Amino acid sequence: MRAQEVLNSALESVRTLEAEAVPVCCAAGRVLAEDVHAPIDLPPFTRATMDGYALRAVDSGRGARLRLVRGERLGAGEAVPVATGDPLPRGADAVLRREHARVEGEHLVVLREVKPGRDVAYRGEDVRAGERVLNAGTVLEPLHLGLLSGFGLTHVRVVRRPRVALIVTGSEVVEPGERLERGRVYDMNTPTLSAEILRCGAQVLGYGIVRDEYSELKRVLVRASREADLVVTTGGSSRGERDLVPKILEEAGEKRAHFLAIKPGKPMAYGVLNGKLVFALSGWTAAAWVTFEVFVKPVILKLGGMCYSPPVVEAVAEKTIRSRRGRRDFVRVVLSRRNGCCYAKPLEVQRSSVLLSLARAHGLVEVPEGVERVEAGARVQVRVLRNAGYTFP
Amino acid sequence: MRAQEVLNSALESVRTLEAEAVPVCCAAGRVLAEDVHAPIDLPPFTRATMDGYALRAVDSGRGARLRLVRGERLGAGEAVPVATGDPLPRGADAVLRREHARVEGEHLVVLREVKPGRDVAYRGEDVRAGERVLNAGTVLEPLHLGLLSGFGLTHVRVVRRPRVALIVTGSEVVEPGERLERGRVYDMNTPTLSAEILRCGAQVLGYGIVRDEYSELKRVLVRASREADLVVTTGGSSRGERDLVPKILEEAGEKRAHFLAIKPGKPMAYGVLNGKLVFALSGWTAAAWVTFEVFVKPVILKLGGMCYSPPVVEAVAEKTIRSRRGRRDFVRVVLSRRNGCCYAKPLEVQRSSVLLSLARAHGLVEVPEGVERVEAGARVQVRVLRNAGYTFP
Numbered sequence: 001m002r003a004q005e006v007l008n009s010a011l012e013s014v015r016t017l018e019a020e021a022v023p024v025c026c027a028a029g030r031v032l033a034e035d036v037h038a039p040i041d042l043p044p045f046t047r048a049t050m051d052g053y054a055l056r057a058v059d060s061g062r063g064a065r066l067r068l069v070r071g072e073r074l075g076a077g078e079a080v081p082v083a084t085g086d087p088l089p090r091g092a093d094a095v096l097r098r099e100h101a102r103v104e105g106e107h108l109v110v111l112r113e114v115k116p117g118r119d120v121a122y123r124g125e126d127v128r129a130g131e132r133v134l135n136a137g138t139v140l141e142p143l144h145l146g147l148l149s150g151f152g153l154t155h156v157r158v159v160r161r162p163r164v165a166l167i168v169t170g171s172e173v174v175e176p177g178e179r180l181e182r183g184r185v186y187d188m189n190t191p192t193l194s195a196e197i198l199r200c201g202a203q204v205l206g207y208g209i210v211r212d213e214y215s216e217l218k219r220v221l222v223r224a225s226r227e228a229d230l231v232v233t234t235g236g237s238s239r240g241e242r243d244l245v246p247k248i249l250e251e252a253g254e255k256r257a258h259f260l261a262i263k264p265g266k267p268m269a270y271g272v273l274n275g276k277l278v279f280a281l282s283g284w285t286a287a288a289w290v291t292f293e294v295f296v297k298p299v300i301l302k303l304g305g306m307c308y309s310p311p312v313v314e315a316v317a318e319k320t321i322r323s324r325r326g327r328r329d330f331v332r333v334v335l336s337r338r339n340g341c342c343y344a345k346p347l348e349v350q351r352s353s354v355l356l357s358l359a360r361a362h363g364l365v366e367v368p369e370g371v372e373r374v375e376a377g378a379r380v381q382v383r384v385l386r387n388a389g390y391t392f393p
Numbered sequence: 394m395r396a397q398e399v400l401n402s403a404l405e406s407v408r409t410l411e412a413e414a415v416p417v418c419c420a421a422g423r424v425l426a427e428d429v430h431a432p433i434d435l436p437p438f439t440r441a442t443m444d445g446y447a448l449r450a451v452d453s454g455r456g457a458r459l460r461l462v463r464g465e466r467l468g469a470g471e472a473v474p475v476a477t478g479d480p481l482p483r484g485a486d487a488v489l490r491r492e493h494a495r496v497e498g499e500h501l502v503v504l505r506e507v508k509p510g511r512d513v514a515y516r517g518e519d520v521r522a523g524e525r526v527l528n529a530g531t532v533l534e535p536l537h538l539g540l541l542s543g544f545g546l547t548h549v550r551v552v553r554r555p556r557v558a559l560i561v562t563g564s565e566v567v568e569p570g571e572r573l574e575r576g577r578v579y580d581m582n583t584p585t586l587s588a589e590i591l592r593c594g595a596q597v598l599g600y601g602i603v604r605d606e607y608s609e610l611k612r613v614l615v616r617a618s619r620e621a622d623l624v625v626t627t628g629g630s631s632r633g634e635r636d637l638v639p640k641i642l643e644e645a646g647e648k649r650a651h652f653l654a655i656k657p658g659k660p661m662a663y664g665v666l667n668g669k670l671v672f673a674l675s676g677w678t679a680a681a682w683v684t685f686e687v688f689v690k691p692v693i694l695k696l697g698g699m700c701y702s703p704p705v706v707e708a709v710a711e712k713t714i715r716s717r718r719g720r721r722d723f724v725r726v727v728l729s730r731r732n733g734c735c736y737a738k739p740l741e742v743q744r745s746s747v748l749l750s751l752a753r754a755h756g757l758v759e760v761p762e763g764v765e766r767v768e769a770g771a772r773v774q775v776r777v778l779r780n781a782g783y784t785f786p
Binding site (some may be wrong): 024025028040042043044045047049051083084085086087098121125126127133141142143144145146147148149150151152153154170172176177178180182183185186187188189190191192193194195196198199235238239240241242243283284285289351352353354355356358359 | 417418421433435436437438440442444476477478479480491514518519520526534535536537538539540541542543544545546547563565569570571573575576577578579580581582583584585586587588589591592628631632633634635636676677678682744745746747748749751752
């Protein structure tokens with residue numbers, strides 16, 4: 001299967017998860033599972049929007065003298081002091097701002113005429129009861145939480161967070177903090193992919209570092225496929241003696257693809273176990289990360305009710321990029337802007353075994369299967385990896 | 394003070410907070426407090442990057458017959474089977490891929506010649522010990538966590554999260570879930586601003602809803618200014634009898650500005666209490682939100698070691714926008730793209746008392762103090778409020 005077919009097949013295999021109710025205060029970034037209709041008017045009553053005096057606009061001729069009263073209703077020739085947010089007394093249709101009035105004992109002298117509706121927020125003028133205010137599928141922003149709370153809602157139905165199992169394989173992999181014996185390397189995949197999974201709005205089910213031992217690995221994989229909505233493994237995805245994940249997929253589930261014509265990430269396998277998708281990524285962090293970005297992230301987001309459209313900018317290639325016909329390359333580039341034009345410069349090191357150049361890249365240029373060479377000066381689409389400005393925590 | 398002066402004054406009053414050590418696994422989105430130098434080489438030893446046979450490239454003439462041995466070193470005419478990630482035996486300088494070799498008993502026949510360094514990752518080729526890999530001020534991305542872990546680091550020094558106190562004032566404000574009596578409204582500010590504060594990478598210290606009562610409010614404000622790095626209040630920021638926050642600022646601290654010439658958000662006050670900045674925002678959620686975005690967010694981000702540059706796009710105004718000379722307006726617009734051009738259409742309702750139109754806006758057009766009118770067809774800068782694609786949780 002080609003890269004695009006694998007992605008399409010994976011996306012077709014999953015559906016957005018079921019809904020759950022969560023407190024409104026914790027719902028930022030969650031995806032609405034159903035439309036929300038306003039249960040009440042907003043504001044729930046007609047309110048003054050400034051400090052001053054409620055009155056009938058028809059009484060507010062300049063120099064008019066009104067009787068100051070207190071209460072929930074007023075009549076002709078009367079005015080009631082109100083503060084911002086107060087209910088407007090019945091009978092009133094405008095607010096005269098404090099600075100436009102002069103108080104003389106029990107009376108008020110109008111210094112500026114007002115029109116009906118002046119400094120008044122009518123009941124339901126923001127939202128009418130029954131109105132649809134938010135659509136299913138909306139990613140909840142802080143302001144949406146404010147609206148929901150304004151209706152008095154304490155909970156909201158959102159798509160459940162996907163549970164993503166992460167299994168790092170490799171007998172040579174040890175946890176940071178341990179002593180590094182010869183031939184051992186520290187686990188770089190757990191922190192990298194855990195953080196990426198969380199950023200997709202999903203939960204991480206961590207299964208730790210698993211040795212390259214068939215029965216142990218199979219036990220963990222089967223358990224993960226039961227407990228999670230999606231399984232991601234790293235390492236052991238090639239076809240050597242120690243590459244057990246594709247074998248287990250083949251024997252206990254369904255191996256749908258293996259050895260994609262992509263760079264980096266080629267020894268990736270993809271299949272199904274216990275009805276759950278399994279992505280077996282390379283053990284090299286740079287390759288695992290790129291294939292996560294390209295194949296796994298869109299699937300996690302679909303499970304979570306979102307659609308992934310990676311940010312793309314158009315740029316001019318600063319150097320010739322060589323690829324191989326029939327292979328899809330993801331080339332690390334740095335971006336720069338000169339004379340109003342964006343330039344993409346391929347980084348010198350593109351190897352799967354090198355992470356720093358990926359961590360320093362601003363984006364990836366995707367060279368499709370049919371292209372062998374992108375000439376210097378040609379226009380390219382760059383998948384942007386870093387957000388400008390600041391990043392959400 | 395004008396809007397820009399208030400922002401400058403506030404930014405000048407705060408410094409980035411001190412550092413703290415946190416586990417690498419929890420450091421995504423945090424800001425590095427100091428440069429990180431690699432404590433070890435990465436990879437820590439020279440490794441095979443493919444499955445196959447380690448050998449001396451000079452021995453790999455096509456058809457050559459090599460003796461298969463096992464061990465940590467090899468000599469002339471010898472080959473050692475290796476799997477991806479294995480240490481390269483001493484004496485070897487290349488890997489012959491399995492598919493390019495034929496095994497005949499104790500011997501190997503070379504099917505394709507290899508050059509020195511083929512399918513080998515040299516010790517330190519990714520990062521050399523001592524090399525500076527990350528600069529202070531970096532917002533940590535998932536891949537950075539992978540690098541740190543690759544060095545065996547378990548903790549990293551980052552800027553402490555700012556603690557932001559949130560105080561919602563107003564005797565008429567009740568919590569969602571309670572019964573709504575006449576004249577009462579539900580609290581929309583706590584959920585909205587809490588979520589925004591969290592998004593800035595800060596912690597929220599919530600002080601609940603406080604009645605418009607001088608001594609109680611003063612007690613809470615003083616306590617908040619002791620416990621937090623920054624204090625945000627909503628409501629009671631105007632100059633009526635119930636508007637106590639500016640009074641308390643004046644009497645117990647320092648009131649630096651009040652009634653800014655901005656729309657929405659005019660009755661905002663800004664000052665200092667116990668050496669901490671206090672932003673007293675309007676009680677109307679739309680106004681509070683805009684002033685939070687314009688004045689408070691940049692300050693929280695500076696405390697947290699980040700610099701705020703809101704995303705801005707250039708667009709063509711679809712309608713004439715009227716403002717008042719001497720006032721800075723933040724006009725809610727929706728964006729659309731037609732014929733390769735971006736258009737900004739002002740929403741009909743711009744009132745502080747209306748939240749839905751802000752929740753539906755794509756951006757804000759900032760009309761500076763010296764401008765009374767932006768003609769339809771004029772180019773405007775739009776501060777973008779929503780991220781396209783998906784949002785980080």
